[in-house]
Amino acid sequence: GQNIDQPTEMTATEGAIVQINCTYQTSGFNGLFWYQQHAGEAPTFLSYNVLDGLEEKGRFSSFLSRSKGYSYLLLKELQMKDSASYLCAVRIPSYNAGNNRKLIWGLGTSLAVNP
Amino acid sequence: EAQVTQNPRYLITVTGKKLTVTCSQNMNHEYMSWYRQDPGLGLRQIYYSMNVEATDKGDVPEGYKVSRKEKRNFPLILESPSPNQTSLYFCASSLYRGGTGELFFGEGSRLTVL
Numbered sequence: 001g002q003n004i005d006q007p008t009e010m011t012a013t014e015g016a017i018v019q020i021n022c023t024y025q026t027s028g029f030n031g032l033f034w035y036q037q038h039a040g041e042a043p044t045f046l047s048y049n050v051l052d053g054l055e056e057k058g059r060f061s062s063f064l065s066r067s068k069g070y071s072y073l074l075l076k077e078l079q080m081k082d083s084a085s086y087l088c089a090v091r092i093p094s095y096n097a098g099n100n101r102k103l104i105w106g107l108g109t110s111l112a113v114n115p
Numbered sequence: 116e117a118q119v120t121q122n123p124r125y126l127i128t129v130t131g132k133k134l135t136v137t138c139s140q141n142m143n144h145e146y147m148s149w150y151r152q153d154p155g156l157g158l159r160q161i162y163y164s165m166n167v168e169a170t171d172k173g174d175v176p177e178g179y180k181v182s183r184k185e186k187r188n189f190p191l192i193l194e195s196p197s198p199n200q201t202s203l204y205f206c207a208s209s210l211y212r213g214g215t216g217e218l219f220f221g222e223g224s225r226l227t228v229l
Binding site for chain 2: 031033035040041042043044045048050087089091103105106107108
């Protein structure tokens, strides 16, 4: 089966650093995505990792270890507007050759940033 | 501005009354997909399309139909809506080949079936 685990909720303080973990067990791996979703809004793309290591993009960084089936999203200098749900998604090979965009989605981690 | 546009954004309907949710993208993306999002279940794919006249079932296709007659449009059709189709629906698009394949989502359509 396919499975992605993320913590359900996290709380952090404005200005701090928070790390949101994602572990996955999937039949194959073609990349891992992080999306941000504010309440009632659409998910928006944050980062993509396909090779092991750290990808940095401004205040956000994402790390991947394929051997461990593990990723994390690191948010620095937290701001109130970072309060949102963070979705981890793994792209997997599909037996249907046409669907090379098959994603397995985690349920998301709801982050609350307090003043 | 690059975007995915869905309509309607909000809809309340009754069981059995056919409805269509439209989706249009202006990025010339080959790949388009419909998702529904429900509390505790996350995002689940309903249907997807690799290109014009090429559609296929996702994980939860029952009760839905789609068509892809033009590259930019990918409407979702509920022939006979039922209360269990009450949900938040997202249309998304991406490049089919090349790039990271990141998805661009529409703003969502919140559907209530009474």
